[in-house]
Amino acid sequence: MHSLAEEIKAFSKASLRQQSTRVTTITGKRLIETLREARVQIVEDAQQTDGACGYVQDTSFDLQVGVIEPWLLLASQDVAQDYESLKTYKISHILNVGYGIENVFPCEFIYKNISILDLPETAITSYFQESFDFIDQAKTQERYGCYREGAEEIYKDVAWIGEHAS
Numbered sequence: 554m555h556s557l558a559e560e561i562k563a564f565s566k567a568s569l570r571q572q573s574t575r576v577t578t579i580t581g582k583r584l585i586e587t588l589r590e591a592r593v594q595i596v597e598d599a600q601q602t603d604g605a606c607g608y609v610q611d612t613s614f615d616l617q618v619g620v621i622e623p624w625l626l627l628a629s630q631d632v633a634q635d636y637e638s639l640k641t642y643k644i645s646h647i648l649n650v651g652y653g654i655e656n657v658f659p660c661e662f663i664y665k666n667i668s669i670l671d672l673p674e675t676a677i678t679s680y681f682q683e684s685f686d687f688i689d690q691a692k693t694q695e696r697y698g699c700y701r702e703g704a705e706e707i708y709k710d711v712a713w714i715g716e717h718a719s
Contacts, residue, residue: 649667
C-alpha cells in the first residue's frame with residue numbers, strides 16, 4: 554500500500570482529464586471554471602438560481618476518517634464532535650479549520666482553531682505555518698485529527714505533506 558505522500562510525489566498532470574467546476578460566489582453568482590491550455594477560463598453559468606446563497610449547506614452526517622500518515626488523520630467536523638470516533642482512533646489533538654467550529658470536549662483533547670471562511674478569495678496559504686506548527690507539536694502524541702469544514706482546506710494537508718515528506 555502506497556502512502557499519500559508517495560502518491561502525491563508520483564502525481565502527473567498528464568493523467569488528469571479535462572473538468573469544469575461550477576463555483577458559487579458569496580453573492581450567489583454561479584460561474585463555470587475550465588482549465589484550457591494552461592489557463593483557467595471562467596464563464597457565467599447560464600442556469601443561475603434566484604437568490605441562492607454563496608455556499609451549499611451539507612446536512613449529511615459524515616464519520617469517514619482518512620489516514621494521511623499513521624499519526625495524522627483527516628475527517629469532517631462531525632468526527633470532531635463524535636466522542637466514540639475520537640476515542641476509537643486514539644485522537645489527542647484536534648485542528649479545527651473552518652468558521653465557528655466548537656471545541657466540544659475541551660477537557661479531553663488539545664484543540665487549535667483556525668477560523669477560515671471557505672471562499673475562493675481566502676488566501677489559505679497564509680494559515681499554513683500556524684497549522685504546520687500545531688501538527689508538528691502533536692506529531693509526538695498518539696494521534697492527531699485534522700478536521701476541515703470546507704473542501705478547499707485539504708490543500709493545507711497536501712502542502713504540509715509536500716513540505717515535510719522525506
